[in-house]
Amino acid sequence: MCEANVYLLNEKGEERLFLESVDKIIPNGDELCLEDIFNRKKYIKAKIKEMELVEHRIILEKID
């Protein structure tokens, strides 16, 4: 499966796991809707900083 783990950068610039096994990401304004392979959804005001699909990594940055 080609889902990714989504990490959120904290104030110190450290990556913290936000949601595992993410299948879908749908941006909507300044919010992202993340959906994992079990159809669980999580919403966050953030933007994508970087995606490395082969490494299954997506890094988010909070929007203040």
Add this chain to the structure above:
Amino acid sequence: MCEANVYLLNEKGEERLFLESVDKIIPNGDELCLEDIFNRKKYIKAKIKEMELVEHRIILEKID
């Protein structure tokens, strides 16, 4: 491998293949830097409309 194919929506709302086998996406302002698994890079003024990683699909929308 868990790369994705990136499609760009045209004026008619149809998806057109923009870049295959994309590994990395790095947003920078209103531009996206896409890098495929062969380290070929392509830049485009666009935003991510939708990602379906399990389906290896990423849809972009041009920014005017």
